[in-house]
Amino acid sequence: MNIAIVTLDTFGQKMAGPAIRVWEMASLLAADHAVSVYSFGSVAREGDGFSLEEVEVANFQEKLGAPDIVIIQGYLAQTFPWLATSDFKLVVDLYDPFHIESLQVERFHPMDERHAALDHSVRELNAQIRGGDFFLCASGKQRDMWLGHLAALGRINPLTYEADPQLRSLIDVASFGVPAEAPVATRSAIRDAVPGIGADDKIVIWGGGVYNWFDPLTVIRAVDLAREHVPNIRLFFMGAKHPNPDVPEMQMLRDARALASELDLAGTHVFFNEDWVDYAERHNYLLDADLGVSAHLPGLETDFSFRTRMLDYLWAGLPMVATQGDFFADLIEDKGLGASVPMEDASTMAEAFVRLLADDDDRAAVARRVEEVAADFRWENTLSALVNYCANPWEAADRSLGRREGGALGGGHSIGMLARKAMRAVRETGLRETAAKVRRYVARRG
Numbered sequence: 001m002n003i004a005i006v007t008l009d010t011f012g013q014k015m016a017g018p019a020i021r022v023w024e025m026a027s028l029l030a031a032d033h034a035v036s037v038y039s040f041g042s043v044a045r046e047g048d049g050f051s052l053e054e055v056e057v058a059n060f061q062e063k064l065g066a067p068d069i070v071i072i073q074g075y076l077a078q079t080f081p082w083l084a085t086s087d088f089k090l091v092v093d094l095y096d097p098f099h100i101e102s103l104q105v106e107r108f109h110p111m112d113e114r115h116a117a118l119d120h121s122v123r124e125l126n127a128q129i130r131g132g133d134f135f136l137c138a139s140g141k142q143r144d145m146w147l148g149h150l151a152a153l154g155r156i157n158p159l160t161y162e163a164d165p166q167l168r169s170l171i172d173v174a175s176f177g178v179p180a181e182a183p184v185a186t187r188s189a190i191r192d193a194v195p196g197i198g199a200d201d202k203i204v205i206w207g208g209g210v211y212n213w214f215d216p217l218t219v220i221r222a223v224d225l226a227r228e229h230v231p232n233i234r235l236f237f238m239g240a241k242h243p244n245p246d247v248p249e250m251q252m253l254r255d256a257r258a259l260a261s262e263l264d265l266a267g268t269h270v271f272f273n274e275d276w277v278d279y280a281e282r283h284n285y286l287l288d289a290d291l292g293v294s295a296h297l298p299g300l301e302t303d304f305s306f307r308t309r310m311l312d313y314l315w316a317g318l319p320m321v322a323t324q325g326d327f328f329a330d331l332i333e334d335k336g337l338g339a340s341v342p343m344e345d346a347s348t349m350a351e352a353f354v355r356l357l358a359d360d361d362d363r364a365a366v367a368r369r370v371e372e373v374a375a376d377f378r379w380e381n382t383l384s385a386l387v388n389y390c391a392n393p394w395e396a397a398d399r400s401l402g403r404r405e406g407g408a409l410g411g412g413h414s415i416g417m418l419a420r421k422a423m424r425a426v427r428e429t430g431l432r433e434t435a436a437k438v439r440r441y442v443a444r445r446g
Helices: 017-029 057-064 098-105 111-131 140-152 158-163 216-226 251-262 279-286 308-315 327-335 346-358 360-377 384-391 415-429 431-445
Strands: 002-007 034-039 051-054 069-072 089-093 134-137 171-173 202-206 233-237 270-272 291-294 320-323 338-341
Touching: 002 017, 017 034, 017 308, 017 384, 034 057, 069 384, 089 111, 098 111, 111 140, 134 140, 134 384, 140 171, 202 216, 202 346, 216 233, 216 251, 216 346, 251 270, 279 308, 291 308, 291 346, 308 320, 308 360, 320 327, 320 346, 327 338, 327 360, 338 346, 346 360
Parallel strands: 002 034, 002 069, 034 051, 069 089, 089 134, 134 171, 202 233, 202 291, 233 270, 291 320, 320 338
Antiparallel strands: none
16 A cells, blocks of 8 residues: 655654654554654654655645545644545544643633633534544544544444444554564763763653643652652653654643752752653663653543653663553552552652662562553554554445535435424324424425
8 A cells, every 4th residue: 555644744863753653653563564653843854664755735736646545643633624535534533632632731821821722623524524534543532432432523424334334444543652672772871971960879760751731840849758768769751852843841841840949859859851861862861760750631632642651661671750640550559560549649659669669679570561562553453443444444334424524414314304203204194294294304404
């Protein structure tokens, strides 16, 4: 197949989650197909077995050409409505529920801006859902949410249901993944490399950025409590500056810096990496750590999230401490991968830090369990639904309804269907009552 993947994210030595996901998709699919990646962000590296190219709005349609399959991610369907009406098969990657994310991203903005941002997100998702042939999401819980959206827009209908009563041919799970190869350290990136962090310190790493839906404040307070028992505990925030310039610094990062200074922890027990770690270098940071941590606030974003940084912890064999309420907290509890703690509970998190950092043998046993679970999340496993689709792609079962043009489901009642309904009504209720129903129907339509 000739496959195109389209995204808005930036590609370079430093990449965030959306670009990483596209990169790994392209690498996996390129083993069997001709794959081209197009980005509206900056592109500062070559593809690996696939072409990678920066495009602009004016030349995008010409560059795209006529592939067999197009996979889209992010805000694209409103800008390019022809994506939903072309002859190629359209796969929509819904792993990031950005309409829910916008509730937190815009949280500290004026209310009219918050409403406008949400409306824009929902319009984009509606356009994608009306036009897609096949949809991907990150977890079973996300799939339940997206099934509701699909149903609301008429995509769950007699045709899609008859084609597959479980609707896996319409939407399936394709979560984030980890590389098949275990990471091997090539240098020390934190220990004896960051001023204030020594070779024998106990390092808790915060992978990825600091966004408004996360809760670094509880983690910093937990470190403040834990240092009484583990004086050499060190919290390292791996990426303060996002690699995509379109992503602004968020209020929560500013609050985290302020709290670390207020508690006199900045530069002694809490450290912020002022850049974003190169994708090919991240393993050196992860392998220098003793624990991975993730903390979030209560809300819908948490309920439907799939924290990609947790995959990095799995890949690096890091025991984890995470707040409850999302997919990975449940996995940590089920598989014994560390500790899950109540949200905004610094004392319980501190206890987890102390317990896991104090016993090297116990932490090593947890790390072995983490490595075992990581095998289930290799990219070839998590993206198997997409691989299978691309091997034998299909049109959405309801394309004949004009779904690609965004029209109403079925375009209303056909003459034949109305006639059949009238005949049934005559048999069941008689001619007089049927005639009254017809008059009422005509009056409503008029």
